[in-house]
Amino acid sequence: MDDLLADFLTETHEGLTALDSALVRLERTPDDQPTLSEVFRLVHTIKGTCGFLGLSRLEAVAHAAENVLGRYRDGTLPVTAGGITLILSALDRVKEIVAGLEASGSEPAGEDTPLIAALNAAAEGQVETAAAAALPAEAAADPAPEQGGALAAQTIRVSVEVLEDLMTLVSELVLTRNQLLQLARVHQSDAFAVPLQRLSHITSDLQEGVMKTRMQPIGTAWAKLPRLVRDLAHELGKKIDLDMRGAQTELDRQVLELIRDxxxxxxxxxxxxxxxTPAERRAAGKPETGRIMLNAYHEGGHIIIEIGDDGRGLPVDRIRAKALANGLATEAELAQMSEREILRFIFAPGFSTAQQVTSVSGRGVGMDVVKTNIEKIGGTVELVSKEGRGATFTIKIPLTLAIVSALIVEAGGERFALPQIGVVELVRVGGAQDGAPRIERIKDAPVLRLRDRLLPLVSLAGLLRLAPPGDAATEGFVAVMQVGGQAFGIILDRVFDTEEIVVKPVAPILRHVTMFSGNTILGDGSVIMILDPNGIGRAAGVGLDAGGAEDRRAAPAAAGLRSDRSTSLLLFRAGEGAPKAVPLGLVARLEDIPAERIEMSGTTPVVQYRGGLMPLVSVAPGWTRPDDAARQAVLVFTENDRAMGLMVEEILDVIEERLVIQPGSGRSGFIGSAVVAGRVTEVIDTAHWLAQAGEDWFRAARPAATGAARPRVLLVEDSAFFRHLVVPGLAAAGYDVAAVENPAIALRLREEGVPFDAVISDIEMPEMDGIAFAEALRAGGPWSAVPLIALSSRTDPADIARGRDAGFTDYVGKYDRDALLQSLRDCLAAPVAA
Incomplete structure (x- = not known):
């Protein structure tokens, strides 16, 4: 309460000063309505705050004065000189009480009954009598003693502009300090060492002191949230509890303003x-009242803000479907993304999964602005969501924008400042030392094998065109950056030192270069650019910013459908013989499971995985449960809510290579062999192993297919998983298959004149289903006579009849590989008549 009282005293002094001049002005011009309104508002504010703080004596005097002013404002009582005098007397009494309050921390004793009675009489129109009765008592009152109070701190209010100017001067002082220290290091003058050290300490203390004048508790940005949550709960018919922690955590006022919205x-x-809603929470076994949590704390010169809830979590499937519908990624790209990467699509402009637009949300604006505003101040935002348990956003922002800690680095012969906020670690690469990480290449893209992952690399010199294209250094340093949920490395030639730098705004001529966030002056007087890790990631194509989605939508539909393109293959070892391979797009995750977690359900090994039981299937025959101390490598395949783990002995590598499959000798579980990385490699028949996990895998809502061989076949299937599943099988059977994710792209291929010998289409697809697609093809055009095969999990006689009526040549269940191959042979032998 002491802090509140100190704030009240400061504001009351300001209000009383303003009231004196306003009342005098009102006395001169009684009809001045704006001045009258100002006077009433100031007195009303003083009265209201007194009541909140329990200052009964002050409240009584202010309330009586407010009654008179209320009559003036309503026009029911004329403003007179006597009335103004009486109100000024009341303000003098308020000043007297405030002086005593400052001195002792509590209201001083005193008799205000005559004054209050006079004010009440004035409110009834007896102004002159009231003034005459009250003034002698006022005149007789001793003036308030002049007392720097023990309670109220000696404070003054300073305009923001003055503080900004002071911060600018301190920044210049820091630059000068850095220059002097640099000179001292170069010339090694002992005579200047001690004074410079003292100057450095004083500058640091001054910088810290000035920074404190700009610091504000984050609670000021949260002040309106309780009311907002209360109104939101009423509007949505929900019960919401807001839990705010760390409200006293301080940060720069400039940063505070930028994160408020x-x-x-x-x-x-x-x-x-x-x-x-309460009903939904009861059904899910949760308390009726939902909880929103805000937490703020300092960590390593940064502010961490967490915004979380215990709700339903983010709908991954709906986000995936919306990203596909909006053209933000293809099915193949989505199939290779982790759940965390898919969730980050919510930051794309215009993205929303809301079923309908309300006054609260649904217009697809907001989260992209959130991300943009946070990145503008050098911050990052990360997202963790667990379905049914809630989601948490974690924002990491600098404590201040004026002076930041940065690494001074070099690339292509130029120096840059790299803010430390996004740097996870520095790695020295190449060199003569044994075991040092080395920069490798997948095709033309540099990568770094860092512990258990492949880290994509960005050559800073190449990106800024300071080196010839593709001329990435093989020795030097890699700064491992974390931008949101994406990690990548920046290749650097040298790393000099850490230095506190003063951030200067980017010149207008360079503002379109998003890889820079500002510039600074080093100790030697040179001007260098400050790098923006977020902008570097975007410019290099790292992350999921959905930039280029327009280009993908505008590109010809036939682009990238060549059957001889490379395929990402996961190589592994299982059992005797050659290495094994599976298309990487089919594999959802790689897991290294402790053997102690493997249990038996009958004769089937299973593991508790993400809230359910995942069956495990071994590629090698004669599998036996390993010792508890061992670990089991598992390839995880998922589709919708199903999951299956394929147990292997060792993960070998990921290879990009054109997949040319030579049919095998009919060995169960394998579709043939291919030469991968110069070695004969067996390509597994994923469908065979999935069937070992349960027959229902191919009977659920979303199955698929895709292929590649000499007769050209087009597959239209919205599930990337099933497209990846079918391609190797059809390729081994001799077909040249192109796969697209929806009928709209297929129809665009038709208009572009791309020829196919047969078309295979799913039935259940969003936007345009297989029935409508078949009718569109049979209505006329280049493909009107092309054999059309339906591929669906719905194989009832009525479904088959409906498909044939729409124009399908044949109807095959998912995934009956033999039936599909036989259907293709039959349809190509006897195509549909035009």
Missing amino acids: PLTHMVRNSGDHGLE
């Missing part, structure tokens, strides 16, 4: 999208 939007999103 993003925080508000994210809290609204949690209340609207995240939290369920």
Whole structure:
């Protein structure tokens, strides 16, 4: 309460000063309505705050004065000189009480009954009598003693502009300090060492002191959130509890202003999208009241802000479908993304999974602005979501924007400042030392094998055109950066030192270069650019910013459908003989499971995985459960809510290579062999191993197919998983297959004149289903006589009849590989008549 009281005293002094001049002005011009309104508002504010703080004596005097001013404002009582005098007397009494309050921390004793009675009489129109009765008592009162109070700190209010100018001067002082220290290091003058050290300490202390004048508790940005959440709960018919922690955590006022709106939007999103209704929460076994949590704390010179809820979590499937529908990624790209990467599509402009537009959300604006605003101040935002348990956004922002800690680095002969906020670690690459990580290449892209993962690399010299294209250094340093949920490395030639730099805005001529966030002056007087890790990631194509989605939508539909393109293959060892391979697009995750977690369900090994039981199938025959101390490598295949783990002995590598399959000798579980990385490699028949996990895998809502061989076949299938599943099988059977994710792309191929000998289409697809697609093909055009095979999990007689009526030549169940191959042979032998 002491802090509140100190703030009240400061504001009351300001209000009383303003009231004196306003009342004098009102006395001169009694009809001045704006001045009258200002006077009433100031007195009303003083009275209201007194009541909140329990200052009964002050409240009584202010309330009586407010009654008189209320009559003036309503026009029911004329403004007179006597009335103004009486109100000024009341303000003098308020000043007297405030002086005593400052001195002792509590209201001083005193008798205000005559004054209050006079004010009440004035409110009834007895102004002159009231003034005469009250003034002698006022005149007789001793003036308030002049007392720097023990309670109220000696504070003054300073305009923001003055503080900004002071911060600028301190920044210049820091630059000068850095220059002097640089000179001292170069010339090694002992005579200047001690004074410079003292100057450095004083500068640091001054910098810290000035920074404190700009610091504000983050609670000031949260002040409106309780009311917002309360109104939101009423509007949505939900019960919401807001839990705010770390409200006293301080950060730069400039940063505070920039994050105020993003925080508000994210809290609204949690209340609207995240939290369920009371009925839904009861059904899910949760308390009726949902919880939104805000937490702020300091960590290593940064501010960490967490915004979370215990709601339903983010709908991964709907986000995936919306990203596909919006052209943000293809099915093949989505199939290779982790759940965390898919969730980051919510930051794409115009992205929304809301079923309908409301006054709260659904217009597809907001989260992209949140991300943009946070990145503007050098911050990052990460997202963790667990379905049914809630989601948490973690924002990491610098403590201040004026002076930041940065690494001074070199690339292509030029020096740059790299803010430390996004640097996870520095790795020395190449060199003569044994075991040092080395920069490798997948095709033309540089990567670094860092512990258990492949890290994509960005050559800073190449990106800024300071070196010839593709001329990436093989020795030097890699700065491992974390931008949101994406990690990547920046290849650097040298790393000099860490230095506190003063951030200067980018010159207008360079503002379109998003790889820079500003510039600074080093100790030697040279001007260098400050790198923006977010901009570097975007420019290099690292991450999921959906930039280029327009290019993908505008590109010809036939682009990238050549059957001789490379395929990403996962190589592994299982059993005796040659290495094994599976298309990487089929594999959802690689897991290294402790053997102690493997249990037996009858004769089937299973493992508890993501809230369910995942069956495990061994590629090698005669599998026996390993010792508890051992670990089991598992390839995880998922589709919708199904999961199967394929147990292997060792993961060998990931290879990009054109897949030319030579049919095998009919060995169960393998579709043939191919030469991969110069070695004969067996390509597994994924469908065979999936069938070992349960027959229902191919009977659920979304199955698929895709292929590659001499007669040209087009597969239209919205599931990337099933497209990857079918391609190797049809390729081994001798077909040249191109696969697209929806009928719209297929129809565009038709208009572009791309020929096919047969078309295979799923039935159940979003937007345009297989029936409508068949009718569109049979209505006329280049493909009207092309054999058309339906591929669906729905094989009832009525479904088959409906498909044939729409124009399908044949109807095959998913995934009956033999039936599909036989159907293709039959249809190509006797095509549909035009």
